[in-house]
Amino acid sequence: MKRPDLKSLDFAALWRGLTQPDPSGSDRIVPPTGFTAQLTLFSAAAMAFLAVFALALALATGRLADRWSDELAQSVTIRVSAPADQIDDQVATVMEVLKSTPGITDARPLPADEVEKLLEPWFGPDVPVEALPVPRLIELSGLTREFDANALSLRLEGEASGAVLDDHTRWRQPLVSAASRLRTLGLFSLLLIAAASGAMITLAAKAALAANGQVIKVLRLIGARDITIATAFVRRFTRRAAMGAAAGTLVGILAILALPGVDDAGGFLTGLGFQGWGWILPLLIPVVAAGIGFVATRWAALKMLREVR
Structure with missing residues (x-):
């Protein structure tokens, strides 16, 4: 093994760069x-840019599931099917039953225009509802x-044989x-992004x-410990991970803000984005990225220094 040229190295500068950050904040080695x-x-x-969208997707679908569950749970439909000469009596009977049923705030027969x-998505506009055997709703x-x-x-x-209750469970x-x-x-995508970030930083370190x-x-020859050498790399790569993640997070947030709103998207139900306290979560991505950089670089540096003697 070729011995390093000690004369060409400034030991004092190396040691200061290793143990103390220079005024520019960089680690010299x-x-x-x-x-x-x-x-x-x-x-x-x-990875931070992708994490913003994965986080927005997770939060948006969570809101979507809650909204669908609440809206459909709060709406129940009764379908009344009977001959034309009996259907009005059946509807009246059902309305009387509903008046004495607890837990119902409002009940109304749907008019023909509603x-x-x-039926418009299936039969087109101007459907002759009166001429069709359509059940009363x-x-x-x-x-x-x-x-x-x-x-x-x-x-x-028991009281209105032609009435069927539909609580929308199937839908x-x-x-x-x-x-x-x-x-x-x-959420699983966030874990994959974090793992990929750690792998890339490990390879770079x-x-x-x-x-x-x-x-x-040379640093080992003058008495530097492995933990001291690793610390210099950890500081630099942790700082790089945080800076890169901050830039990616900023671009991701701007991209989310540029998306059309729910109304502008023509009723797009997911409403991809952040609401309320959810805007705090993407701001944590650079912090998490710095933590991943710290752990990955420290592990890679100490492992490699132990193997190379």
Whole structure:
């Protein structure tokens, strides 16, 4: 093994650069430029940008699942099917039953124009509702905890045989389940982003250590401990990870703000973005990135220094 040229190195400058930050805030034994610096900054910025969108997706789908669950749970429909000469009597009977049913704030038969709007996606505009054998619909809203769908269904079977209660369970469960799975996918994406960031920073730190092998040997000769050498790399790469993540987070937030709102998107239900306290969460991404950089660089540096003696 070739012995390092000790005469060409300034021991005092090396030791000061290792143990004390210089006025510019850089650690002298770690190269301030080169592909490792660019790799760390770029990977941290890119992963932070993706993390903003993954976080926004997780929060938006969570809101979506809660909204769908609440809205559909608070709305129940009764479908009344009977011959034309009996349907008005059936509707009147159902309304009398609903008046004595606890937990119902409002109940009203849907007028023909609203039924026409419901049928429009399938039959087109100007549907002749009066000429079609369309069941009468009664909408129940503002339901409270006292409402018992099973008890009401049994009463309708006994007093109005043509009335069927629909609490939208068939529609609600798949929608809520899909939104919940999207939220889980968003959280899982955050974990993958964090793991990928740690891997990239680890590779960059190992490359920097390998490039400074001669300097590390000299520092060991003058008595520097491995933990002291590793600290210099940890400071630099933690700072780079935080700076890159801050830039990526800023660009991600600006991109989220540039997205059209729910109304502008033509009723796009997810409303991808942050609301209320949720705006605090993306600001934590640079802090998390710095923590990942610290742990990854410290582990990589100490492991590599133990292997290279």
